[in-house]
Amino acid sequence: MQPPPAEPGMHVTEVDTPALLLDLDAFEANLDLMAATLAPTAAKLRAHTKTHKSPVIARLQMARGAIGQCVQKVAEAEALAWGGIPDVLITNEVVGPRKLARLAALATIARVGLCVDDAAQVDAAAAAAEAAGRRLTVLVEIDVGGGRCGVRPGPDAVALALRIAASPHLIFGGIQAYQGSAQHIRSPEARAAAIGAAIEDSRRTVEQLRQQGLDCPIVGGAGTGTFAQEAASGVYTEIQAGSYAFMDADYARNQDAPAFRQSLFVLATVMSTAVPGVAVVDAGHKAVPTDSGYPLVHGMPGLEYVGASDEHGKIMVREGARPGCGDKLRLVPGHCDPTVDRYDWYVGVRGDRVECLWPVAARGAMA
Amino acid sequence: MQPPPAEPGMHVTEVDTPALLLDLDAFEANLDLMAATLAPTAAKLRAHTKTHKSPVIARLQMARGAIGQCVQKVAEAEALAWGGIPDVLITNEVVGPRKLARLAALATIARVGLCVDDAAQVDAAAAAAEAAGRRLTVLVEIDVGGGRCGVRPGPDAVALALRIAASPHLIFGGIQAYQGSAQHIRSPEARAAAIGAAIEDSRRTVEQLRQQGLDCPIVGGAGTGTFAQEAASGVYTEIQAGSYAFMDADYARNQDAPAFRQSLFVLATVMSTAVPGVAVVDAGHKAVPTDSGYPLVHGMPGLEYVGASDEHGKIMVREGARPGCGDKLRLVPGHCDPTVDRYDWYVGVRGDRVECLWPVAARGAMA
Numbered sequence: 001m002q003p004p005p006a007e008p009g010m011h012v013t014e015v016d017t018p019a020l021l022l023d024l025d026a027f028e029a030n031l032d033l034m035a036a037t038l039a040p041t042a043a044k045l046r047a048h049t050k051t052h053k054s055p056v057i058a059r060l061q062m063a064r065g066a067i068g069q070c071v072q073k074v075a076e077a078e079a080l081a082w083g084g085i086p087d088v089l090i091t092n093e094v095v096g097p098r099k100l101a102r103l104a105a106l107a108t109i110a111r112v113g114l115c116v117d118d119a120a121q122v123d124a125a126a127a128a129a130e131a132a133g134r135r136l137t138v139l140v141e142i143d144v145g146g147g148r149c150g151v152r153p154g155p156d157a158v159a160l161a162l163r164i165a166a167s168p169h170l171i172f173g174g175i176q177a178y179q180g181s182a183q184h185i186r187s188p189e190a191r192a193a194a195i196g197a198a199i200e201d202s203r204r205t206v207e208q209l210r211q212q213g214l215d216c217p218i219v220g221g222a223g224t225g226t227f228a229q230e231a232a233s234g235v236y237t238e239i240q241a242g243s244y245a246f247m248d249a250d251y252a253r254n255q256d257a258p259a260f261r262q263s264l265f266v267l268a269t270v271m272s273t274a275v276p277g278v279a280v281v282d283a284g285h286k287a288v289p290t291d292s293g294y295p296l297v298h299g300m301p302g303l304e305y306v307g308a309s310d311e312h313g314k315i316m317v318r319e320g321a322r323p324g325c326g327d328k329l330r331l332v333p334g335h336c337d338p339t340v341d342r343y344d345w346y347v348g349v350r351g352d353r354v355e356c357l358w359p360v361a362a363r364g365a366m367a
Numbered sequence: 368m369q370p371p372p373a374e375p376g377m378h379v380t381e382v383d384t385p386a387l388l389l390d391l392d393a394f395e396a397n398l399d400l401m402a403a404t405l406a407p408t409a410a411k412l413r414a415h416t417k418t419h420k421s422p423v424i425a426r427l428q429m430a431r432g433a434i435g436q437c438v439q440k441v442a443e444a445e446a447l448a449w450g451g452i453p454d455v456l457i458t459n460e461v462v463g464p465r466k467l468a469r470l471a472a473l474a475t476i477a478r479v480g481l482c483v484d485d486a487a488q489v490d491a492a493a494a495a496a497e498a499a500g501r502r503l504t505v506l507v508e509i510d511v512g513g514g515r516c517g518v519r520p521g522p523d524a525v526a527l528a529l530r531i532a533a534s535p536h537l538i539f540g541g542i543q544a545y546q547g548s549a550q551h552i553r554s555p556e557a558r559a560a561a562i563g564a565a566i567e568d569s570r571r572t573v574e575q576l577r578q579q580g581l582d583c584p585i586v587g588g589a590g591t592g593t594f595a596q597e598a599a600s601g602v603y604t605e606i607q608a609g610s611y612a613f614m615d616a617d618y619a620r621n622q623d624a625p626a627f628r629q630s631l632f633v634l635a636t637v638m639s640t641a642v643p644g645v646a647v648v649d650a651g652h653k654a655v656p657t658d659s660g661y662p663l664v665h666g667m668p669g670l671e672y673v674g675a676s677d678e679h680g681k682i683m684v685r686e687g688a689r690p691g692c693g694d695k696l697r698l699v700p701g702h703c704d705p706t707v708d709r710y711d712w713y714v715g716v717r718g719d720r721v722e723c724l725w726p727v728a729a730r731g732a733m734a
Contacts, residue, residue, distance in 0.1 A: 001368055001731075002442065002731050002732060002733070002734065005734060016463070016465050016466070016734050017463075017734070018733050018734070050677060050678065072677070072678040073678065075369065092638075092678065093638045093639050094638075095636055095637070095638040095649070095692060095693050096383070096384075096636060096693065098383050099383070117639050117641035118639070118640070118641060118692055120692060120693075121692070141641075143641065143642055147642055147645065147681075148639070148642065148645070148647055148674075148676070148679055148681055149638070149639040149641060149642070149647050149679070150639075150641055150642070151641050180676065269462050269463060270462070271459075271460045271461075271462040271516070272460050272484050272485070272515070272516040272517075273485070274484035274485060274508075274510065274516060274517055274518045275510055275514055275515065275516070275517070278514065278515070280515055280516050282462070282733075283733075285656070285658045285705060286704075286705050286708055286733060287733050289652070289656060289658075290658050291652045291656070291657050291658075291675065308658065309515070309547065310417060310439065310704050310705060311417065311439040311440065311459065311733075312515055312516070314514075314515055325462060325485055325487060325488065326462050326463065326487075337653075337677050338652060338653050338677060341653055342731065342733070343731070344731060363731075364368075364369050364709065364710070364711060364730075365369060366369070366385050366649075366650075366653060366654050366678075366709070367369065367372060367383050367384070367385070
């Protein structure tokens with residue numbers, strides 16, 4: 001674990017770089033806006049820890065009405081349960097006896113669940129639950145258009161659900177119906193059409209489950225790009241958005257982008273201005289992953305981040321801008337999730353002052 | 368820090384995933400090949416820790432003749448010095464008093480140096496060295512074609528060198544002349560032309576320094592894609608290759624690719640086969656960064672990694688291949704450096720057995 005890059009009370013220009021900066025005013029406004037948006041709907045927030053990796057942030061979300069958290073990995077579930085979060089759903093398949101045993105062991109301190117898309121996974125989860133002497137909640141993941149994981153909606157899902165319900169060691173928890181590939185569709189119409197299809201797939205599957213006598217407590221899915229539609233559907237019961245707390249450059253490229261504020265930044269230092277027309281910052285793709293494009297330079301229209309190597313970010317200097325060696329810049333990450341996972345600490349700032357440091361407790365929790 | 372994913376003696380199929388696997392036979396062969404290639408030249412290896420992040424591996428390189436290590440970051444230099452490496456050069460500018468003070472503090476246990484490309488950086492390094500009561504070795508970085516950091520070769524470099532030499536707190540160490548953008552030029556002819564120009568820039572600068580009475584102990588640069596040319600030049604004295612120990616998919620795409628073996632893999636588990644024609648592994652771009660393209664599936668010609676999300680890798684299944692849920696696959700990273708930096712542990716394997724676990728001591732050392 002790396003040492004903290006700042007101390008409470010510091011001015012933001014004193015923070016060592018690269019650092020993960022959280023603008024607390026914007027962040028809190030985002031949490032409030034999500035709570036207000038969901039309040040009139042039947043859906044509840046189960047915020048996604050894959051984005052923030054922090055039980056501290058999870059607790060702030062739950063204080064505003066989130067009913068629990070979801071994660072993608074057993075190691076993330078551990079970080080949350082150890083950090084006091086009482087209800088954690090792995091919105092993902094968990095494969096391998098070692099991982100399942102770790103998950104079942106958590107059931108002594110939290111309500112934990114997982115997803116399956118294969119009969120053998122049901123049997124493996126039941127075996128792990130039996131060995132631990134605990135019951136695990138199991139959801140059936142259905143493929144609602146992402147083409148990644150999940151059985152087909154309808155009869156295949158019902159068959160798996162019946163297998164779960166038949167096990168004395170498992171609780172059938174419902175269906176996982178996340179349309180991930182729709183989140184970043186730029187056109188609002190095309191985005192709405194993709195989610196409309198996912199809602200219909202889910203509705204049909206819930207009906208067929210009911211015809212088999214199975215209640216479906218959870219219909220889970222949705223992300224920051226589409227959650228209002230799932231929440232209003234009357235079908236989805238749990239909203240799994242994560243990025244809304246931070247935002248990033250890629251979500252901001254959606255037309256009718258979600259109305260959340262950019263709260264997450266990578267603070268970087270200009271470390272070279274020797275090459276004319278170029279400023280180099282100390283944050284390359286190790287510090288700001290580029291899977292969803294280069295970061296933006298916040299509040300500096302004359303500066304464009306145009307190239308990332310391991311430890312260097314190359315910025316083209318335009319329009320008479322003159323960044324000096326030692327200047328600190330705020331970068332808006334292309335993609336918030338992998339960016340957070342590069343850091344051991346959040347530096348929480350209120351205006352220009354460091355207010356708090358929070359550990360990224362599930363940093364690197366990939367298992 | 369995440370718990371180790373394996374224990375010595377395990378069969379490789381028992382290793383928890385995703386895990387960073389090091390094939391020790393291939394790795395040792397790579398270290399031997401580099402030592403043998405440089406032996407007949409005047410150049411010495413100063414291997415780059417930005418790739419491996421490990422004092423354990425640094426010591427293995429030094430046991431085969433490396434004269435020290437280079438790094439990009441002060442936090443990496445700390446990990447090396449604390450791990451017993453006696454000679455560490457930061458092949459990069461170090462900007463900010465906090466970073467310089469940390470570096471100067473290391474001078475009590477190791478010989479440390481850094482690069483500059485600006486007069487103010489010289490003065491700041493001198494102030495930090497004076498405050499610590501130690502002398503720092505300072506190199507002038509010249510831009511030999513990368514267009515990133517570094518002053519122009521020739522008079523600009525000489526002026527900075529004279530400024531360093533004039534300080535009682537600094538030692539002029541030489542020039543840093545790394546042509547990074549040439550490393551991945553696919554055509555051997557174009558690659559050789561780019562390095563030829565860098566060699567001429569360096570030779571000219573050394574001559575002009577000598578005319579000013581300045582000896583140039585280090586001419587440093589070169590990477591895995593080009594090092595044989597710099598080593599044979601009679602100009603470069605130190606070779607800063609790093610990737611050669613591991614290799615990756617991107618270096619393998621060079622024509623006349625370097626003759627090193629792939630020793631580094633990400634071990635991943637197939638976690639879903641529910642969607643026809645697709646196998647999903649538990650290693651997405653958080654586990655295998657995609658800045659230099661998707662990973663390859665090692666030894667499985669019917670499988671192609673075609674899409675990465677945060678925690679999922681999507682593999683197209685062709686030619687009758689039938690990966691099963693729970694199967695473990697070795698992925699060849701697109702780019703070894705950022706991949707290593709995602710993990711807390713190397714799992715060293717000899718054949719199919721886990722032989723050792725080594726910490727990635729400088730994981731996340733971005734400051």
